[in-house]
Amino acid sequence: MQELTHYINGEHVKGTSGRFSDVFNPATGEVQAKCPLASKEEMAQAVAVAAAAQPAWEKVNPQRRARVMMKFVDLLNRDMDKLAETLSREHGKTFPDAKGDIQRGLEVVEYCIGAPQLLKGEFTDSAGPGIDMYSMRQALGVTAGITPFNFPAMIPMWMFAPAIACGNAFILKPSERDPSVPLMLAELLEEAGLPKGIIQVVNGDKEAVDAILYDDTIQSVGFVGSTPIAEYIYGTGCAQGKRVQCFGGAKNHMIIMPDADLDQAADALIGAGYGAAGERCMAISVAVPVGKETADKLIEKLIPRVETLKVGPYTAGDDVDYGPVVTAAAKANIERLVQTGVDQGADLVVDGRDFSLQGYEDGFFVGPSLFDNVTTDMDIYKQEIFGPVLSTVRAETYEEALSYAMDHEYGNGTAIYTRDGDTARDFANRINIGMIGINVPIPVPLAYHTFGGWKKSAFGDLNQHGPDAFKFYTRTKTITSRWPSGIREGGEFNFKAMD
Numbered sequence: 250m251q252e253l254t255h256y257i258n259g260e261h262v263k264g265t266s267g268r269f270s271d272v273f274n275p276a277t278g279e280v281q282a283k284c285p286l287a288s289k290e291e292m293a294q295a296v297a298v299a300a301a302a303q304p305a306w307e308k309v310n311p312q313r314r315a316r317v318m319m320k321f322v323d324l325l326n327r328d329m330d331k332l333a334e335t336l337s338r339e340h341g342k343t344f345p346d347a348k349g350d351i352q353r354g355l356e357v358v359e360y361c362i363g364a365p366q367l368l369k370g371e372f373t374d375s376a377g378p379g380i381d382m383y384s385m386r387q388a389l390g391v392t393a394g395i396t397p398f399n400f401p402a403m404i405p406m407w408m409f410a411p412a413i414a415c416g417n418a419f420i421l422k423p424s425e426r427d428p429s430v431p432l433m434l435a436e437l438l439e440e441a442g443l444p445k446g447i448i449q450v451v452n453g454d455k456e457a458v459d460a461i462l463y464d465d466t467i468q469s470v471g472f473v474g475s476t477p478i479a480e481y482i483y484g485t486g487c488a489q490g491k492r493v494q495c496f497g498g499a500k501n502h503m504i505i506m507p508d509a510d511l512d513q514a515a516d517a518l519i520g521a522g523y524g525a526a527g528e529r530c531m532a533i534s535v536a537v538p539v540g541k542e543t544a545d546k547l548i549e550k551l552i553p554r555v556e557t558l559k560v561g562p563y564t565a566g567d568d569v570d571y572g573p574v575v576t577a578a579a580k581a582n583i584e585r586l587v588q589t590g591v592d593q594g595a596d597l598v599v600d601g602r603d604f605s606l607q608g609y610e611d612g613f614f615v616g617p618s619l620f621d622n623v624t625t626d627m628d629i630y631k632q633e634i635f636g637p638v639l640s641t642v643r644a645e646t647y648e649e650a651l652s653y654a655m656d657h658e659y660g661n662g663t664a665i666y667t668r669d670g671d672t673a674r675d676f677a678n679r680i681n682i683g684m685i686g687i688n689v690p691i692p693v694p695l696a697y698h699t700f701g702g703w704k705k706s707a708f709g710d711l712n713q714h715g716p717d718a719f720k721f722y723t724r725t726k727t728i729t730s731r732w733p734s735g736i737r738e739g740g741e742f743n744f745k746a747m748d
């Protein structure tokens with residue numbers, strides 16, 4: 250049994266709390282490693298190291314910091330297969346999907362190579378007589394991030410790449426379910442030239458998170474995970490005077506208009522609903538066909554596609570559409586929710602429960618389920634299932650379909666399938682959701698735009714990556730400067746316009 254470590258001050262350090270959690274291979278159900286769960290003292294040790302290392306890193310000029318990111322990109326590409334294999338083994342997602350997880354993180358690292366440009370301040374010459382005014386963006390100091398299990402490469406990179414490019418030190422508390430890739434990323438960053446102590450990985454659970462939230466040195470906290478924990482971290486972190494951004498759960502609707510290309514919409518729903526076993530915050534979990542004819546045809550097209558999905562271990566290569574879910578508890582929860590759907594009156598047209606794979610009977614596999622005639626009062630509609638389950642809610646009109654997406658408490662992503670530009674434009678303008686796809690099922694913005702939901706899917710003012718990340722990880726300082734020039738104005742007691 251492998252005992253994983255923390256990564257503190259450039260070294261792999263064994264946990265000293267005596268507490269561990271199991272890391273599974275979800276395809277076999279076996280425990281493959283033990284993850285140390287840090288105590289408050291272990292977190293304090295990492296914070297002290299970060300605080301000592303950060304001032305020198307902030308003084309490294311931004312172009313040199315960018316070069317570390319450049320080299321890091323090379324190393325990510327060099328080790329892509331090794332990283333993806335480790336990721337699949339702990340998370341369960343397919344090998345190509347694991348590479349996508351790394352790739353979408355890598356793209357944010359590439360964006361951060363632009364740090365010298367992104368960190369440039371503003372300057373006004375002659376804002377007043379002999380007066381210049383300028384602003385600069387300065388690093389926060391020691392920053393921290395808490396990440397979920399479902400993107401163990403991408404989301405840590407979305408946080409630490411901009412934080413570090415801005416001159417901060419960063420402490421990562423990754424998910425205890427799949428901590429190996431984050432540890433590998435920290436090693437690679439140092440191989441790329443990052444000084445020790447600027448990136449550290451402290452594994453743990455609530456105790457480590459609370460140690461972050463109540464630490465006076467840590468200036469900012471980024472969180473991605475489920476909404477109840479996002480709310481807790483946002484409230485507690487803000488009350489401690491920190492800068493906090495938290496991204497939570499989702500229930501993403503796709504509206505299918507009668508004029509849509511229904512084969513295209515059905516294919517999109519299959520990928521967006523069942524890819525990564527539905528364990529994506531941008532997964533489509535609700536299909537809303539408009540009109541009875543659209544709904545009937547869509548269900549007819551979906552059933553054979555769902556029934557022929559290939560579920561298996563990542564080791565089966567390209568022959569697999571999606572893998573197991575992350576834990577036995579996640580599997581049990583998904584199957585329990587499917588049962589509530591049946592009990593509450595939805596039509597389970599494809600039942601993915603009782604799925605078993607020869608040779609992998611102990612793996613956490615869940616077959617794909619498809620519901621029709623779901624209503625908004627049902628648990629499968631209200632809750633995030635985070636599994637391979639697609640619910641169909643039928644709407645009579647576009648307005649009714651729109652109201653379902655708008656009235657749901659989550660507002661991460663949504664999509665519309667239509668050939669009508671007017672409808673698409675109306676949808677994009679009126680919807681109260683952060684990321685919109687028009688004939689695009691998973692509208693995850695690219696690195697140079699920003700990522701973030703609305704409503705209960707995000708807490709805080711700034712989004713992830715893109716220009717917002719450079720704002721989140723820096724403070725603005727504005728300087729008004731005049732050098733002795735012989736001008737004598739005498740005392741000035743009122744605000745006045747600059748001459």
Ligand code: NAD
Pocket residue numbers: 395396397398399400422423424425453454455458459473474475476478479496497498499529530633635661702706
């Ligand atoms: P989670 O909330 O269980 O865990 C996320 C992190 O919080 C982990 O590091 C975990 O150790 C920590 N944590 C767990 N319980 C805690 C507690 N009581 N106190 C303090 N910290 C705690 O989420 P998960 O299961 O790892 O990830 C899935 C969730 O993440 C889904 O809800 C998904 O929608 C969401 N997610 C959202 C986005 C987004 O950008 N909006 C992206 C990916 C995932």
